[in-house]
Amino acid sequence: MNRLLGVLVVAVAVVAHAEDAGGLTWTAPADWAVQGARPMRAATYKIPATKGDTEGAELAVFYFGQGQGGAVDANVKRWVGQFQTADGKPIPQDKSKTKSEKLNGMPLTTVDVKGTYTGGGPMMGPSTPKPGFRLLGAIVEGAQGAVFFKLTGPEKTVAASEKSFRKLLESVKKQ
Numbered sequence: 001m002n003r004l005l006g007v008l009v010v011a012v013a014v015v016a017h018a019e020d021a022g023g024l025t026w027t028a029p030a031d032w033a034v035q036g037a038r039p040m041r042a043a044t045y046k047i048p049a050t051k052g053d054t055e056g057a058e059l060a061v062f063y064f065g066q067g068q069g070g071a072v073d074a075n076v077k078r079w080v081g082q083f084q085t086a087d088g089k090p091i092p093q094d095k096s097k098t099k100s101e102k103l104n105g106m107p108l109t110t111v112d113v114k115g116t117y118t119g120g121g122p123m124m125g126p127s128t129p130k131p132g133f134r135l136l137g138a139i140v141e142g143a144q145g146a147v148f149f150k151l152t153g154p155e156k157t158v159a160a161s162e163k164s165f166r167k168l169l170e171s172v173k174k175q
Contacts, residue, residue, distance in 0.1 A: 019043045020175060021063035023144035024106075027171040029164045032059065040064070047153065050160040057153020057161060059168075066145040075148065076111045079137045083115040086131065091115050104173055107141040114155055134158040136165050140172050147172075 019026055019034075021042035028034070028045055035044040040062060047057040062069065069075070080096045096113035117133035136158060138149040151158060151165050 019061070021061060022065075022142050022147045023175050024140060024142045024147050024172050025175055026168055026173075028059075028168055032164070042147065047151070047157060047161050049154070050157045053154040053157045055154060055157075057151060057157045059149060059151045059165070062148040062150070063145065069146055069148060072107075072109050072139050072141070072146065075139060076109060076137070079111055079135055079150065080113050082118055083113050083133070083135065084118055084129070085115055088116075103140070103169060106172070106174070108169065109139045109141075110169075111135070111137040117152060130154075136162065138165075138169050140169070142174065 019028060019042070028043075032045040032047050035046055035058075038044050038060075041060055042063040043059075043061040045059040045061075047059065049056040070078075076098055080091055080093075083091045083096075085091060091113055095115075096111060098109065098111050100107065100109045102108065112135070114134040115131075117130040117135070132155050133152060134155045136151040140147045140149070149165075149169065151161065153161075
Protein backbone atom coordinates (compact mmCIF):
# COMPACT_ATOMS: atom_id res chain seq x y z
CA MET A 1 0.00 0.00 0.00
CA ASN A 2 2.80 2.44 0.89
CA ARG A 3 4.53 1.63 -2.41
CA LEU A 4 1.32 2.40 -4.33
CA LEU A 5 0.93 5.68 -2.46
CA GLY A 6 4.53 6.58 -3.32
CA VAL A 7 3.93 5.87 -7.00
CA LEU A 8 0.79 8.04 -6.98
CA VAL A 9 2.65 10.95 -5.35
CA VAL A 10 5.38 10.78 -8.00
CA ALA A 11 2.76 10.51 -10.77
CA VAL A 12 0.93 13.60 -9.52
CA ALA A 13 4.21 15.52 -9.21
CA VAL A 14 4.96 15.02 -12.93
CA VAL A 15 1.49 15.68 -14.29
CA ALA A 16 2.47 18.69 -16.39
CA HIS A 17 5.32 20.89 -17.57
CA ALA A 18 4.95 24.65 -17.03
CA GLU A 19 6.73 26.83 -19.61
CA ASP A 20 6.90 30.51 -20.47
CA ALA A 21 7.79 32.98 -23.23
CA GLY A 22 6.90 36.56 -24.06
CA GLY A 23 5.28 37.25 -20.69
CA LEU A 24 2.97 34.23 -21.04
CA THR A 25 2.98 30.89 -19.25
CA TRP A 26 1.35 27.60 -20.22
CA THR A 27 1.20 24.03 -19.02
CA ALA A 28 1.94 21.17 -21.39
CA PRO A 29 0.56 17.66 -20.92
CA ALA A 30 2.80 15.34 -18.90
CA ASP A 31 3.12 12.80 -21.72
CA TRP A 32 4.55 15.41 -24.08
CA ALA A 33 8.33 15.14 -23.73
CA VAL A 34 10.17 18.44 -23.42
CA GLN A 35 12.98 18.55 -25.98
CA GLY A 36 16.30 20.38 -25.77
CA ALA A 37 16.88 23.95 -26.90
CA ARG A 38 16.54 24.65 -30.62
CA PRO A 39 17.22 27.79 -32.65
CA MET A 40 14.35 30.29 -32.69
CA ARG A 41 12.17 28.15 -30.39
CA ALA A 42 10.92 28.97 -26.92
CA ALA A 43 10.03 25.29 -26.39
CA THR A 44 9.67 22.02 -28.27
CA TYR A 45 7.59 18.99 -27.26
CA LYS A 46 7.63 15.48 -28.73
CA ILE A 47 4.20 13.85 -28.76
CA PRO A 48 4.07 10.04 -28.85
CA ALA A 49 2.65 8.35 -31.94
CA THR A 50 -0.86 7.03 -31.62
CA LYS A 51 -1.67 3.47 -32.66
CA GLY A 52 -1.39 3.12 -36.42
CA ASP A 53 1.16 5.93 -36.91
CA THR A 54 4.86 5.21 -37.35
CA GLU A 55 6.03 8.54 -35.95
CA GLY A 56 4.90 11.01 -33.33
CA ALA A 57 4.07 14.67 -33.64
CA GLU A 58 5.90 17.78 -32.51
CA LEU A 59 4.76 21.03 -30.94
CA ALA A 60 7.13 23.90 -31.63
CA VAL A 61 6.62 27.13 -29.67
CA PHE A 62 8.11 30.34 -31.08
CA TYR A 63 8.55 33.79 -29.58
CA PHE A 64 10.48 36.42 -31.51
CA GLY A 65 9.91 39.51 -29.36
CA GLN A 66 7.47 42.38 -29.24
CA GLY A 67 6.44 43.47 -32.73
CA GLN A 68 8.42 40.57 -34.29
CA GLY A 69 7.38 37.38 -36.05
CA GLY A 70 5.04 38.92 -38.60
CA ALA A 71 1.32 39.58 -38.72
CA VAL A 72 -1.12 36.93 -37.57
CA ASP A 73 -2.77 36.58 -41.00
CA ALA A 74 0.62 36.26 -42.74
CA ASN A 75 1.65 33.46 -40.37
CA VAL A 76 -1.63 31.60 -40.86
CA LYS A 77 -1.23 31.91 -44.63
CA ARG A 78 2.39 30.69 -44.40
CA TRP A 79 1.42 27.68 -42.28
CA VAL A 80 -1.37 26.70 -44.69
CA GLY A 81 1.13 27.20 -47.55
CA GLN A 82 3.36 24.51 -46.02
CA PHE A 83 0.75 21.92 -47.09
CA GLN A 84 -0.26 20.60 -50.50
CA THR A 85 -2.99 18.36 -51.86
CA ALA A 86 -2.08 14.81 -52.92
CA ASP A 87 -1.52 16.06 -56.49
CA GLY A 88 0.93 18.76 -55.35
CA LYS A 89 -1.39 21.76 -55.56
CA PRO A 90 -1.85 24.38 -52.83
CA ILE A 91 -4.49 23.59 -50.21
CA PRO A 92 -7.69 25.47 -51.16
CA GLN A 93 -8.62 28.17 -48.62
CA ASP A 94 -11.91 26.41 -47.82
CA LYS A 95 -10.00 23.22 -46.87
CA SER A 96 -8.26 24.86 -43.92
CA LYS A 97 -10.02 26.14 -40.81
CA THR A 98 -9.13 29.41 -39.13
CA LYS A 99 -10.80 30.83 -36.06
CA SER A 100 -10.29 34.02 -34.02
CA GLU A 101 -11.45 34.29 -30.42
CA LYS A 102 -10.54 35.70 -27.02
CA LEU A 103 -8.94 33.34 -24.53
CA ASN A 104 -8.05 34.43 -21.01
CA GLY A 105 -8.43 38.04 -22.19
CA MET A 106 -6.02 37.70 -25.12
CA PRO A 107 -6.63 37.41 -28.85
CA LEU A 108 -6.16 33.83 -30.09
CA THR A 109 -6.11 32.74 -33.72
CA THR A 110 -6.12 29.03 -34.54
CA VAL A 111 -5.58 27.19 -37.80
CA ASP A 112 -6.19 23.56 -38.78
CA VAL A 113 -4.91 22.17 -42.08
CA LYS A 114 -4.09 18.71 -43.42
CA GLY A 115 -2.49 17.21 -46.50
CA THR A 116 1.09 16.71 -47.62
CA TYR A 117 3.40 18.64 -45.30
CA THR A 118 6.27 20.31 -47.13
CA GLY A 119 7.62 22.21 -44.13
CA GLY A 120 8.85 25.69 -43.50
CA GLY A 121 12.15 25.75 -45.34
CA PRO A 122 15.52 24.06 -45.06
CA MET A 123 15.86 24.40 -41.28
CA MET A 124 12.21 24.18 -40.28
CA GLY A 125 10.57 21.29 -42.09
CA PRO A 126 10.95 17.75 -43.34
CA SER A 127 13.57 16.97 -45.99
CA THR A 128 10.93 15.11 -48.03
CA PRO A 129 7.20 15.87 -48.27
CA LYS A 130 5.08 13.99 -45.72
CA PRO A 131 1.61 12.95 -46.93
CA GLY A 132 -1.19 12.42 -44.41
CA PHE A 133 0.02 15.13 -42.03
CA ARG A 134 -1.93 17.74 -40.11
CA LEU A 135 -1.08 21.06 -38.48
CA LEU A 136 -2.85 22.62 -35.53
CA GLY A 137 -1.52 26.12 -35.05
CA ALA A 138 -2.28 28.86 -32.57
CA ILE A 139 -1.12 32.43 -32.18
CA VAL A 140 -1.68 34.02 -28.78
CA GLU A 141 -1.25 37.80 -28.80
CA GLY A 142 0.21 38.81 -25.44
CA ALA A 143 1.29 42.24 -24.19
CA GLN A 144 4.96 41.47 -25.01
CA GLY A 145 4.21 40.08 -28.47
CA ALA A 146 2.77 37.00 -30.10
CA VAL A 147 3.61 33.45 -29.06
CA PHE A 148 3.23 30.90 -31.86
CA PHE A 149 2.25 27.26 -31.16
CA LYS A 150 2.69 24.91 -34.16
CA LEU A 151 1.71 21.25 -33.73
CA THR A 152 2.55 19.05 -36.75
CA GLY A 153 2.50 15.31 -37.30
CA PRO A 154 0.61 12.39 -38.78
CA GLU A 155 -3.16 13.01 -38.93
CA LYS A 156 -4.09 10.27 -36.41
CA THR A 157 -1.55 11.40 -33.82
CA VAL A 158 -2.52 15.06 -34.19
CA ALA A 159 -6.22 14.15 -33.96
CA ALA A 160 -5.53 12.15 -30.78
CA SER A 161 -3.65 15.19 -29.38
CA GLU A 162 -6.28 17.79 -30.31
CA LYS A 163 -7.97 17.96 -26.87
CA SER A 164 -4.60 18.14 -25.10
CA PHE A 165 -3.51 20.93 -27.44
CA ARG A 166 -6.69 22.87 -26.67
CA LYS A 167 -6.15 22.33 -22.95
CA LEU A 168 -2.61 23.69 -23.30
CA LEU A 169 -4.00 26.78 -25.06
CA GLU A 170 -6.61 27.25 -22.33
CA SER A 171 -3.78 27.18 -19.77
CA VAL A 172 -2.01 30.17 -21.36
CA LYS A 173 -1.95 33.06 -18.90
CA LYS A 174 -0.16 36.38 -18.49
CA GLN A 175 2.79 36.14 -16.11
